[in-house]
Amino acid sequence: MGTRFGLLGCGNIGGEIADAIDKKVIEGVVSAVYDIKRENAVLLAKKLKKKPYVAPNYKALLSRSDCIIEAASQEAVKKFIPEALANGKNVLIMSVGALMDEKIRKRIYALADRKNANIYLPSGAVCGIDGLSAASICGVEEVTLTSTKPPKGLVGVPYLEKKGVDVTKLKNATVVYEGFADEAAKFFPKNINVAAITTLASGKKAKVRIICDPKTKTNTHEI
Incomplete structure (x- = not known):
């Protein structure tokens, strides 16, 4: 099955990532999805071939994931990513701008170091x-x-x-x-x-x- 990805945020970006994983462009499986607007998560789950668990809350998302993919917002990074790292989960942060907040950046880096977890930051729309x-x-x-x-x-x-x-x-x-x-x-x-x-x-x-x-x-x- 490979890596179990938990998707935090089921909008356009989250949907594109989930679709890529579902089509095996990215190795692994979308094991669970969560969005503060539950209808977004339900709709995305229906579109995927391998139906992920629609988590009723963030803790349920964590329990079914090896790596959390944040595709929600800067506020979501600050609110949810520290808990993922504290639970030893790897994280991929799409809303990289959140890390311009020095306090949250230091907290996240320290948690990752202490829990031996990985933080992945995409280069986005720029090369080099x-x-x-x-x-x-x-x-x-x-x-x-x-x-x-x-x-x-x-x-x-x-x-x-x-x-x-x-x-x-x-x-x-x-x-x-x-x-x-x-x-x-x-x-x-x-x-x-x-x-x-x-x-x-x-x-x-x-x-x-x-x-x-x-x-x-x-x-x-x-x-």
Whole structure:
């Protein structure tokens, strides 16, 4: 059967991961699924060939899993991942931005070390993370990440709304944010996991520039 994966979060991302495991693109089996909206978990379970257990609560998810895949939110990382590690479970964290919170990062790392558990962090939509990590051994002086996104990827972001930026009315490529990764993770929790993994891989707090370009249809990232 291989690794028993417990899926925390059954939205679009969680669904894609579960489907890949179900089709054996990833070795193992989705043994259990859990979502705070139970209907999401039930719906996902019905779509899979190998029907996972729909856990009524997080503890039930843990009891049926070897590795917890978080595909929910930064808040879910802070609330649930420490308990998984405390129980000796390996974890894969999709919402990497949560680790920009130094307090939670140190807690999670300490638990993993104490319980001899593994933490897996995906590189996401940017390549070269392995090279950046290797470079950090010799020391990285500065890292800047420039992310260019179409307006649809930034609609409804509270930070931009407070700044009075209406991305749907932009005519040309416009810098809508400049700062550091820890702040970007707070202001753009669903948009900037790339900044978090860049920071963690390099050992340096990445400078972040976010550009909204109405002439592009896809996200691009440059380190």
